[in-house]
Amino acid sequence: xxxxxxxxxxxxxxxxxxxxxxxxxxxxxxxxxxxxxxxxxxxxxxxxxxxxxxxxxxxxxxxxxxxxxxxxxxxxxxxxxxxxxxxxxxxxx
Amino acid sequence: xxxxxxxxxxxxxxxxxxxxxxxxxxxxxxxxxxxxxxxxxxxxxxxxxxxxxxxxxxxxxxxxxxxxxxxxxxxxxxxxxxxxxxxxxxxxxxxxxxxxxxxxxxxxxxxxxxxxxxxxxxxxxxxxxxxxxxxxxxxxxxx
Numbered sequence: 001x002x003x004x005x006x007x008x009x010x011x012x013x014x015x016x017x018x019x020x021x022x023x024x025x026x027x028x029x030x031x032x033x034x035x036x037x038x039x040x041x042x043x044x045x046x047x048x049x050x051x052x053x054x055x056x057x058x059x060x061x062x063x064x065x066x067x068x069x070x071x072x073x074x075x076x077x078x079x080x081x082x083x084x085x086x087x088x089x090x091x092x093x
Numbered sequence: 094x095x096x097x098x099x100x101x102x103x104x105x106x107x108x109x110x111x112x113x114x115x116x117x118x119x120x121x122x123x124x125x126x127x128x129x130x131x132x133x134x135x136x137x138x139x140x141x142x143x144x145x146x147x148x149x150x151x152x153x154x155x156x157x158x159x160x161x162x163x164x165x166x167x168x169x170x171x172x173x174x175x176x177x178x179x180x181x182x183x184x185x186x187x188x189x190x191x192x193x194x195x196x197x198x199x200x201x202x203x204x205x206x207x208x209x210x211x212x213x214x215x216x217x218x219x220x221x222x223x224x225x226x227x228x229x230x231x232x233x234x235x236x
Contacts, residue, residue: 009175009176009200056197056199085162085163085166087162087199088118088157088197089197090181090191090193090194091116091151092154092185092186092193093154093191093193
């Protein structure tokens with residue numbers, strides 16, 4: 001069942017400029033895999049080659065960060081909205 | 094060139110001062126900028142400041158609280174705006190990107206605004222960071 005996936009501006013260029021797309025999957029991992037099939041250029045920007053979330057992105061299912069849920073095994077349903085957003089950090093040191 | 098509305102500027106600097114002794118941080122939203130990503134001479138207008146929590150709670154590093162990033166992104170979109178940059182303060186050093194800032198700059202199109210609180214008067218400078226290169230841009234306060 002497809003879920004809505006909202007893309008950050010920095011990744012839209014890899015999805016034909018679309019701010020949100022539909023992707024199939026019962027878990028976040030499956031949804032991201034389907035995204036990579038639909039938009040091959042997205043691969044590597046969200047999940048690393050080691051199969052973990054890229055350090056520069058955070059993924060939410062509705063209002064919840066998947067790192068605090070079941071990470072890539074987090075379940076998603078048709079009414080859920082998946083948001084991919086940049087992880088922003090830095091500092092003087 | 095980055096244009097900052099007076100309200101965005103005031104909210105940004107005020108937030109950084111309020112967050113002392115920690116680094117303050119937040120997001121800037123506007124109508125976006127035109128031209129090539131990373132170009133220092135393209136014009137951008139930041140009209141809204143979204144102060145965020147510093148999840149690192151540190152005077153040396155910052156992490157935009159992820160939930161605040163999510164809220165700001167949604168709020169910007171509701172207003173027909175996009176997040177065009179991030180600001181953070183350096184409590185004791187220059188308003189210049191550190192190696193940490195450069196290494197962790199996540200978005201090539203963004204404007205990276207530094208607020209130095211080292212001296213009595215805050216200093217605000219802005220940069221584009223692309224492929225590890227720092228390009229300073231002029232900041233204009235729109236009154």
